[in-house]
Amino acid sequence: MSSGLVYAVVGVLLFVLGAAGMLLLPHLLRKILAFNLLGSGAFLILVGLAQRDGGVDPVPHAMVLTGIVVAVAATALALALLRRLHALSGRTQLADESADE
Amino acid sequence: MMSLTFDLLLGVALLWSAWHTLATADLIRAVVSFIVFGLLMVLAWARLDAPDIALAEAAIGAGLTGALLLDSVGHLRARRRPGDNG
Amino acid sequence: MNRALRAAVVLGAGLLAALLVAAILALPVPAVRLPALVAAHLPASGVTHPVTAVLLNFRGYDTLLEVAVLALALVGLLAQSPPRELTHAPSPGEPVLPLLARVLVPFLILSAGYLLWAGAHRPGGAFQAGAVLAAAAVVLHLARLWPAWDRPGRGLRLGLVGGLLLFLAVAAALLAGGTLLRYPPQLAGTLILLIEIGLTVSLGLLLAGLFLFLAEPRSL
Numbered sequence: 001m002s003s004g005l006v007y008a009v010v011g012v013l014l015f016v017l018g019a020a021g022m023l024l025l026p027h028l029l030r031k032i033l034a035f036n037l038l039g040s041g042a043f044l045i046l047v048g049l050a051q052r053d054g055g056v057d058p059v060p061h062a063m064v065l066t067g068i069v070v071a072v073a074a075t076a077l078a079l080a081l082l083r084r085l086h087a088l089s090g091r092t093q094l095a096d097e098s099a100d101e
Numbered sequence: 102m103m104s105l106t107f108d109l110l111l112g113v114a115l116l117w118s119a120w121h122t123l124a125t126a127d128l129i130r131a132v133v134s135f136i137v138f139g140l141l142m143v144l145a146w147a148r149l150d151a152p153d154i155a156l157a158e159a160a161i162g163a164g165l166t167g168a169l170l171l172d173s174v175g176h177l178r179a180r181r182r183p184g185d186n187g
Numbered sequence: 188m189n190r191a192l193r194a195a196v197v198l199g200a201g202l203l204a205a206l207l208v209a210a211i212l213a214l215p216v217p218a219v220r221l222p223a224l225v226a227a228h229l230p231a232s233g234v235t236h237p238v239t240a241v242l243l244n245f246r247g248y249d250t251l252l253e254v255a256v257l258a259l260a261l262v263g264l265l266a267q268s269p270p271r272e273l274t275h276a277p278s279p280g281e282p283v284l285p286l287l288a289r290v291l292v293p294f295l296i297l298s299a300g301y302l303l304w305a306g307a308h309r310p311g312g313a314f315q316a317g318a319v320l321a322a323a324a325v326v327l328h329l330a331r332l333w334p335a336w337d338r339p340g341r342g343l344r345l346g347l348v349g350g351l352l353l354f355l356a357v358a359a360a361l362l363a364g365g366t367l368l369r370y371p372p373q374l375a376g377t378l379i380l381l382i383e384i385g386l387t388v389s390l391g392l393l394l395a396g397l398f399l400f401l402a403e404p405r406s407l
Contacts, residue, residue, distance in 0.1 A: 003108040005211070007145055010112035012207040014119055020200040021123040024193060029128060029173065033135050036166065037119045040142055047149050049211060050221070056150045058237035059221045062246060065238070065314055066253045068157050069390070072166050073260035076397040079173045080264040083401075086177055152310035153238045156302075160318035165394060172402045 004051035011044030026093045028082045032075060039071045108148060115141050128177075132170045139163030233375025234307040242312065243379045247368040251358060254351045254386060257393045261347070264400055288330035295323035303387050307376070313386040320391025321398070328399055336399050347396060350389025354382050 018038025022031050043064045050057040086092055118138040125131050139162045146155035225237050225245065232240035242250050299316040306312025327333040335343045357378055358368050370378050 003104060003148055006105070006108040006112055007149060008211050009208055010115055010145075012211060013116055013204055016200045016204040016207070017116070017119055017123065019203070020196060023196050025123060027128075029170070029177070030123060030131065033122050033131060033170070036135065037122065037138070040138070040162075043154075044142075044145065045211070047146075047151060047154070049214070051149060053216065055222060057222045058225050058241050059246070061151050061153055061238045062241035063249065064151075064154050065157050065242065066249050068154070068162050069314060070253055070256050072161050072169075072394070073257045073397065075166055076169055076401055077260045077263050079169055080268055080401055083173060083176060084267050092177060153312065153315070156310060156315040157318065160315060160322075161394070165318070165321070165398060168398060169401060172398075 002052050002054060004048045004054070006048070007044045008048030008052060011041040011046075011048055014038070014041030014044065017041070028085070028092055028094070029079075032078050032082070035078070036071060036075060039067065043067055104148075111141065111144055111148065115145065128174050129171075132167065132174055135170065136163055136167040139167065231372045231375070233370065233372065233377075233379050236306060236308050236310070236312075238310070239306045239312050239379070242314075243382060244368075244370060244375060247358075250386070251351075251354050251368070254354060254389065254393075257390070257397075258348055258351055261393055261396050261400070264397065268400060285330040285332060288326045288332055292323045292327055295319055295326070299323070299387060299391070303383055306383060307380065313383040313390060316383075316387040317390025317394060320387060321394035324391060324395035325398055328395070336396075343392070346388055346392045348389065350382075350385040350387075353385035357382055 015038050018034045018036075018041055021034030022038065025031060025034060046060045047057075047064055050060045082092065115138065118134050118141060121134040122131050122138060125134060139158060142162060143155050143159045146152075146158055222237075225241060228245070229235065229237060229240055232244040234240050234244070299319040302311040302316040302319060303313060304311075306316070324333070324336075328336045339347075361368060361370065364371075
């Protein structure tokens with residue numbers, strides 16, 4: 001088992017953990033954290049899978065580099081939306097989820 | 102063999118910090134766990150021979166994202182109304 | 188969310204993980220070898236570091252769209268953040284931070300320049316240099332040495348979108364060749380360096396802007 005494959009499998013588990021977190025956790029900041037974990041998992045799969053038989057592949061490296069910057073942009077926008085929601089309504093959860101907590 | 106052991110340990114540490122990020126009750130602790138996760142990701146990129154990604158992850162993934170999240174938690178705390186335990 | 192639905196989500200996640208791991212382990216080796224393709228075309232790309240060649244030459248449109256996404260995120264962030272009061276006079280009585288900033292920022296700019304230049308032949312490039320510049324911009328703002336962030340003027344606005352505009356201009360100028368962002372090989376190195384300089388400045392300002400416009404005045 002090459003180290004590329006190890007990280008690809010870890011990436012799968014992170015992806016699933018993040019996806020489950022986004023569905024199950026009501027607090028919106030947790031959803032943003034879970035979204036970032038999910039993204040990191042996808043990046044690990046992308047690079048790890050390309051390098052499972054050793055050797056370096058620059059194409060996924062470049063794509064992940066782009067992905068990291070896009071992820072931080074999405075996170076900042078999501079945090080701004082969360083702050084706006086909190087400032088206007090005092091809530092940190094979506095309306096239909098705060099009902100049954 | 103040694104390096105595979107290291108990879109497996111790092112993988113477990115990544116999953117553990119990710120789990121902690123989602124499962125811990127306190128938001129500040131969750132964000133700190135996420136920053137730890139980002140720093141562990143830097144190690145993973147170094148192990149995958151990706152120094153470019155390691156640099157970007159350290160500066161943007163762990164640094165900037167962590168700063169944004171910490172600032173937001175502080176903001177939500179400061180303006181939280183009494184009785185709200187989100 | 189009720190208990191049964193939660194259990195179903197957890198079960199589904201476990202199943203998804205098992206299937207994905209099985210799929211990854213069973214995946215055949217791809218027929219196209221991308222590293223060999225990159226290595227074969229590297230001499231014509233104008234740079235010698237393969238990751239930079241992919242980022243700015245072979246898949247330059249990814250990077251173009253990425254800067255556009257970053258600018259869009261900043262616009263979105265500004266559009267729904269509450270209006271800020273602009274009465275935030277420089278706070279005296281904090282002598283350490285301005286001093287630190289005056290010492291630190293030149294070094295940060297120097298290392299950003301190094302990273303930018305190094306990107307052509309070794310790890311580094313516009314992204315990492317932009318991140319370092321963003322740190323410098325935040326330090327300058329915290330030390331109140333760069334008041335432009337409180338009331339962004341024309342220069343700052345131009346800096347924020349300049350990289351994208353420069354990239355678009357190069358792309359438009361090369362469109363006559365029939366393909367998006369295919370540089371003529373003898374000009375490729377110069378054009379990539381030009382675009383990277385613009386990108387570094389804009390990425391630095393955009394990343395700093397994401398932080399500074401999100402953080403409230405009280406925490407600045």
